[in-house]
Amino acid sequence: MSQPIRVLLAKVGLDGHDRGVRVVARTLRDAGMDVIYSGLHRTPEEVVSAAIQEDVDILGVSLLSGVQLTVFPKIFKLLAEKGVSDMIIVAGGVMPDEDVVELKNMGVHEVMLQDTPPDAIVKTLTRLVTERGPR
Amino acid sequence: MSAYVPSTALIPRAEAGEIPSIARLISRAEAGLPEARPALAQIYKKAGRAHVIGITGVPGSGKSTLVAALAARLRALGGKVGIVAVDPSSPYSGGAILGDRIRMTELAQDPGIYIRSMATRGAMGGMARATLDAVDILDLGGFETVIIETVGVGQDEVEIAKASHTTVVVSAPGLGDEIQAIKAGMLEIADIHLVSKCDRSDANRTLMDLKQMLTLGAHSGPRPEWQVPVVGVCSFNGQGFEELVDAIQKHQHTLSTESGKKRRLSIASFRLQKTAENLLIERFTQASAALRPKLAERLSARDGDPYTLASELLAAALA
Numbered sequence: 516m517s518q519p520i521r522v523l524l525a526k527v528g529l530d531g532h533d534r535g536v537r538v539v540a541r542t543l544r545d546a547g548m549d550v551i552y553s554g555l556h557r558t559p560e561e562v563v564s565a566a567i568q569e570d571v572d573i574l575g576v577s578l579l580s581g582v583q584l585t586v587f588p589k590i591f592k593l594l595a596e597k598g599v600s601d602m603i604i605v606a607g608g609v610m611p612d613e614d615v616v617e618l619k620n621m622g623v624h625e626v627m628l629q630d631t632p633p634d635a636i637v638k639t640l641t642r643l644v645t646e647r648g649p650r
Numbered sequence: 651m652s653a654y655v656p657s658t659a660l661i662p663r664a665e666a667g668e669i670p671s672i673a674r675l676i677s678r679a680e681a682g683l684p685e686a687r688p689a690l691a692q693i694y695k696k697a698g699r700a701h702v703i704g705i706t707g708v709p710g711s712g713k714s715t716l717v718a719a720l721a722a723r724l725r726a727l728g729g730k731v732g733i734v735a736v737d738p739s740s741p742y743s744g745g746a747i748l749g750d751r752i753r754m755t756e757l758a759q760d761p762g763i764y765i766r767s768m769a770t771r772g773a774m775g776g777m778a779r780a781t782l783d784a785v786d787i788l789d790l791g792g793f794e795t796v797i798i799e800t801v802g803v804g805q806d807e808v809e810i811a812k813a814s815h816t817t818v819v820v821s822a823p824g825l826g827d828e829i830q831a832i833k834a835g836m837l838e839i840a841d842i843h844l845v846s847k848c849d850r851s852d853a854n855r856t857l858m859d860l861k862q863m864l865t866l867g868a869h870s871g872p873r874p875e876w877q878v879p880v881v882g883v884c885s886f887n888g889q890g891f892e893e894l895v896d897a898i899q900k901h902q903h904t905l906s907t908e909s910g911k912k913r914r915l916s917i918a919s920f921r922l923q924k925t926a927e928n929l930l931i932e933r934f935t936q937a938s939a940a941l942r943p944k945l946a947e948r949l950s951a952r953d954g955d956p957y958t959l960a961s962e963l964l965a966a967a968l969a
């Protein structure tokens with residue numbers, strides 16, 4: 516598979532820090548991926564429409580503000596409304612263990628907490644795309 | 651879309667304006683797989699209505715911010731607007747950070763606007779290999795205007811002028827050199843010259859310099875009968891955009907004249923040449939892969955010279 520993996524990194528919610536996401540963006544770029552960064556304070560609607568327009572393999576949503584349990588259901592609902600079912604959704608940031616479990620039950624493919632080393636992120640994303648197969 | 655949908659099956663959906671299908675077709679064009687070629691062929695034949703605006707200028711000159719403001723203006727006039735924004739791939743990793751979209755976030759919720767970020771993946775000239783395929787796909791999807799934002803180009807990377815109906819060259823004040831367009835060899839390719847960031851006090855100087863350069867006549871535009879306007883804009887407060895839209899529309903009208911037909915023909919000629927080059931390189935790269943190491947060894951041992959061995963490689967690969 517010589518096609519670069521396409522990733523949209525999005526920040527949803529009120530928190531105004533994006534140093535972490537920017538580091539991840541560079542890591543993914545250096546691993547040969549095409550990375551689009553959404554900027555801060557995006558709504559689920561904005562994130563989903565950007566992800567669909569960009570036809571990304573992976574939508575990565577980072578949040579620090581504890582809104583994950585409302586954000587992800589919205590994202591899945593919006594994607595379903597557009598008939599998009601093959602996008603890989605991952606979450607990043609800081610959250611309690613029980614939320615991680617709940618997100619996975621919801622259909623989030625992987626949750627990578629803030630201390631995940633960069634090459635582990637690369638490996639996980641690459642694996643998820645390989646598992647999905649061609650699209 | 652969970653099972654693999656063949657590219658040709660996506661065409662009717664894209665033609666109906668369905669964004670996921672349009673987006674997927676663009677991905678297939680980018681991947682460059684043979685599976686997508688018959689679909690792209692059909693799409694090209696159906697397309698041809700969109701007005702294609704190329705926006706170029708040195709890095710940081712304000713292209714993306716301007717494209718967003720321009721797209722919003724054009725939307726207010728009615729038609730759908732598609733945007734293809736190209737950024738460079740890293741020559742080391744092949745990956746890219748596609749940063750244009752972040753300047754266009756206020757357009758995100760308008761269903762009549764489609765923004766696609768694209769990496770060059772080694773292509774020279776300011777566009778990606780699939781940029782013009784993406785334009786056709788958007789054209790098919792009913793986007794009346796398609797704006798291409800090129801990579802912030804340097805010298806000689808001016809292919810956009812050969813591919814777009816209207817080429818806008820952006821110069822910003824305060825980037826050191828007074829008129830970057832000259833330095834980058836972009837003075838001659840503009841149908842419209844734009845000075846961005848006109849809220850800055852040094853913008854007037856850039857405007858004056860540019861106008862003077864153009865009236866000196868040493869650098870006329872691509873066509874003698876079109877007077878290349880110089881427009882100053884500020885993308886933050888909207889200043890100058892009425893004039894810009896007016897200039898674009900006037901230029902669009904000239905495309906239906908006799909010399910406009912010539913322009914269309916030369917766009918087709920460029921497309922043909924470029925596509926042939928890409929096919930040739932693709933074929934050659936594949937066919938020469940096996941033989942190359944052996945010839946490289948000979949070259950390294952000076953058992954043969956570059957021209958002779960390269961000719962041998964070419965002959966063997968393209969036989």
Ligand SMILES: Nc1nc2c(ncn2[C@@H]2O[C@H](COP(=O)(O)OP(=O)(O)OP(=O)(O)O)[C@@H](O)[C@H]2O)c(=O)[nH]1
Pocket residue numbers: 707708709710711712713714715716750753801802846847848849850883884885886
């Ligand atoms: N003062 C002022 N700044 C502007 C204006 N338009 C853009 N800028 C700023 O110029 C910088 C570059 O803007 P971009 O729109 O990203 O420029 P670009 O040409 O697309 O950049 P690349 O895609 O990286 O080549 C940003 O900091 C913008 O905020 C304007 O009208 N006035």
Ligand SMILES: [Mg+2]
Pocket residue numbers: 713714715749750799
């Ligand atoms: Mg830009």
